[in-house]
Structure formats: C-alpha cells, structure tokens
Amino acid sequence: DGGITQSPKYLFRKEGQNVTLSCEQNLNHDAMYWYRQDPGQGLRLIYYSQIVNDFQKGDIAEGYSVSREKKESFPLTVTSAQKNPTAFYLCASSMRRDRGNEQFFGPGTRLTVL
Amino acid sequence: QKEVEQNSGPLSVPEGAIASLNCTYSDRGSQSFFWYRQYSGKSPELIMFIYSNGDKEDGRFTAQLNKASQYVSLLIRDSQPSDSATYLCAVTPFTGGGNKLTFGTGTQLKVEL
Numbered sequence: 001d002g003g004i005t006q007s008p009k010y011l012f013r014k015e016g017q018n019v020t021l022s023c024e025q026n027l028n029h030d031a032m033y034w035y036r037q038d039p040g041q042g043l044r045l046i047y048y049s050q051i052v053n054d055f056q057k058g059d060i061a062e063g064y065s066v067s068r069e070k071k072e073s074f075p076l077t078v079t080s081a082q083k084n085p086t087a088f089y090l091c092a093s094s095m096r097r098d099r100g101n102e103q104f105f106g107p108g109t110r111l112t113v114l
Numbered sequence: 115q116k117e118v119e120q121n122s123g124p125l126s127v128p129e130g131a132i133a134s135l136n137c138t139y140s141d142r143g144s145q146s147f148f149w150y151r152q153y154s155g156k157s158p159e160l161i162m163f164i165y166s167n168g169d170k171e172d173g174r175f176t177a178q179l180n181k182a183s184q185y186v187s188l189l190i191r192d193s194q195p196s197d198s199a200t201y202l203c204a205v206t207p208f209t210g211g212g213n214k215l216t217f218g219t220g221t222q223l224k225v226e227l
Contacts, residue, residue, distance in 0.1 A: 041219055042202060043204075043215075043217040045215070102160055102163050105157040107157050
C-alpha cells in the first residue's frame with residue numbers, strides 16, 4: 001500500500017525542547033517537502049529536498065533542521081530556536097520529471113507547545 | 115501583494131449547483147497550477163493540475179487557466195455536501211518536479227442541502 005506516513009499524529013513539546021517529526025514515503029519519489037500550516041492560513045514551505053543528501057531552505061526555515069540520508073525518509077527537527085512552533089506540519093513528496101511535479105501529502109503531525 | 119490570492123469565503127452554494135472557485139497569481143512566469151481539497155483537520159489532497167491555457171475536465175471538476183489574466187479557477191458541477199471543504203490553489207514557475215509550490219490561503223466552500 002503506497003503512500004506517505006507521518007508520525008506521531010499529535011506531539012506535545014515543552015518550551016526549550018527539540019522534537020523530531022518523522023516522514024516516510026514508499027512511492028519512490030525523489031523529492032520531499034515540509035510545510036507548516038497555521039489556523040486559517042495556507043501552507044508555508046520550511047525545507048525541501050530534491051535528492052538524497054541535499055536539501056534547500058524554504059520560506060520559513062529558521063528554527064528548523066532536516067536531513068535526507070535515505071530516499072524514503074525526510075525527518076524534520078523543530079528546535080528550541082523556533083519561536084512559535086505550535087502548528088500543523090505536513091510532509092509531501094513528488095517525482096522529479098518534466099510536467100510531473102504534483103505533490104502528495106502525508107496525514108500531518110499536529111505539534112503543540114505547552 | 116500576495117503571490118497567490120484566493121477569496122477566503124465561505125462560499126455557499128445549494129446542493130446540485132455549480133461552485134466556482136477563483137485564484138489569481140502575481141508571477142507571470144508561473145507554469146504549473148494545482149488545486150487541492152482540504153477537509154477540516156486533515157491534510158490536502160490533490161484534485162487537479164493544469165499547465166496549459168484553457169479548460170481541463172475530470173469528472174465533476176473543471177480547471178480553467180488564463181495565463182494572460184493570471185487567474186486559474188475550479189468549477190465543481192453538481193455540488194454535493196461532501197464537497198464542503200477548503201480548496202487551496204498552488205502555483206509554481208517550474209514545469210519539472212522537485213520544486214517549491216506557493217499556496218494561497220484557501221477558499222472555504224459550503225454546500226447546503
């Protein structure tokens with residue numbers, strides 16, 4: 001059953017803690033992305049990776065870090081430097097080819113800072 | 115000026131009617147356009163994508179693109195209560211994959227019985 005999985009579904013963090021959100025895909029997609037969504041807002045890009053061992057900052061990368069050691073996995077770490085981390089975090093993936101850049105999303109992780 | 119603009123709504127239509135959702139974008143170099151549906155508390159799901167000027171139909175959905183006027187729209191025919199959701203428009207200046215999308219803030223659609 002192909003798809004994108006994210007874990008955990010809900011995550012609670014104390015201020016000053018780093019937390020890591022998991023994203024795994026078995027679609028054989030080359031590119032993966034992390035977005036953040038705040039209530040009533042659109043999606044904002046945090047980081048994206050077009051290929052293993054390479055990634056680029058998106059529009060709101062400050063306070064976040066990522067790694068891409070395997071094609072299937074793109075974990076996101078929310079560090080204590082992120083001032084307002086409470087949000088809905090969405091991971092997506094896509095192929096890398098001409099006219100084939102549709103992005104597909106995982107179910108999301110809802111992070112709350114206590 | 116926002117890069118991708120959508121009316122936040124809510125847009126209310128009666129069941130069976132045509133719902134028309136609009137999106138304008140500022141980057142004239144945009145090449146690929148996407149419509150996503152997002153139910154409350156869930157992740158976005160891709161409905162349609164369009165690259166060329168004109169209409170593209172898929173079942174009850176039609177995407178319309180006008181690059182000269184910099185707008186893309188989504189028509190939903192025979193609207194059903196299950197279509198009630200937020201619809202997100204996304205654009206990118208790239209034709210290839212692996213590149214960033216810019217999203218609008220979405221239009222909330224309510225289909226009333």
